[in-house]
Amino acid sequence: MCRDGHSASVALHHAQSLSGGTPLCHRGGRWAAIAVWPSIKALTQWQKGVIFAGFAALAAVAVIAKLQKSQHEKALEAERSKVRLLESQMHTLAAELEAQRDRVKDFDQLKSKYDKVVADMARVSEEKALADKQIQELVDRIKVAEEHAAQAAAESKQMRDKVAGVKVTGVQEHVNNDVPAVPASRTDIYDWVNLYKKDQLIHFAKVYGVDTRKGQTKMAIVDEIAKAIYSPTTGDE
Structure with missing residues (x-):
């Protein structure tokens, strides 16, 4: 990294500047020259190799970070696809649930009608039983009335016979x-x-x-x- 704490992604530019050019650092959206060691020529070959190796390592880290970011974005997109699929499945399930609710509603309506028919049948059965009872009572009353009428007719006949017997009494x-x-x-x-x-x-x-x-x-x-x-x-x- 440069002394200003900028990202390692610009380290490659530092390495390129070691070939004799002025070292650069990215500031405020532009590249600016920065101060480095007094002179690249004063460094030994081994020191130069170490510096180049460090910058190469930083560049490799930047590439790896970029690859990891790309992989992370791909994984994130895959997760987003799964979420979208799950959302679609949830919408489908919600529609099916709503249809089931409509079926349950229809079933409740049918059950309500069935219960009403059962109640009406029970009421009609009770009314029929009451009507049968009243008819039987009426039949019993008619039977009693017929018995009374027969008894009255018999008594009337006895009375007529008695009157007729009185009229012919004493007659030859x-x-x-x-x-x-x-x-x-x-x-x-x-x-x-x-x-x-x-x-x-x-x-x-x-x-x-x-x-x-x-x-x-x-x-x-x-x-x-x-x-x-x-x-x-x-x-x-």
């Missing part, structure tokens, strides 16, 4: 056991309309010698029987 039965006794009053015979069926009334008419016609009503048949039994003036036998 006809010689034909399947024909009721003639009521004492012509008005009472018309109760037969409600007490007997049409085929029974037709049978009674035959017993009393009354002709019947197809399509006659029960009232018309009883009226013909009454005409045959009772006197048209008094209403009695």
Whole structure:
């Protein structure tokens, strides 16, 4: 190095100046002459060799430093390439992660819809069970109502039979056991309309010698029987 502490890269210029020229040193962007030993001619051949060897060593160090710097820059560029590759891979992974998030979002939406369908099915099942229960209760009520209606009809029939029995009590039965006794009053015979069926009334008419016609009503048949039994003036036998 020169006395001013400049880089060893300029040592070669010092060596070149030993051939007889003025030694140079790089200052402030320009080469300037510097003071060296009093005279290169005063040095022995051995001293000159030592000086040249030192400058050559410095030059070699500068070359090695330059090579190391170049290798370092190449290694640094390789590392930068790796970093760029890793950054690219990170961007790719980020895109894939975002896509996965979209899939997860879609899955969450589908799961939400599925849960809603399951909840609706459970609600419909509960409503169906409640409707089945109400229908069964209604069927039971109808059954009870039918039983009550049948019981009421039976009681009504018993009452009608009882009333009919009261009307014929004390009246002499006809010689034909399947024909009721003639009521004492012509008005009472018309109760037969409600007490007997049409085929029974037709049978009674035959017993009393009354002709019947197809399509006659029960009232018309009883009226013909009454005409045959009772006197048209008094209403009695």
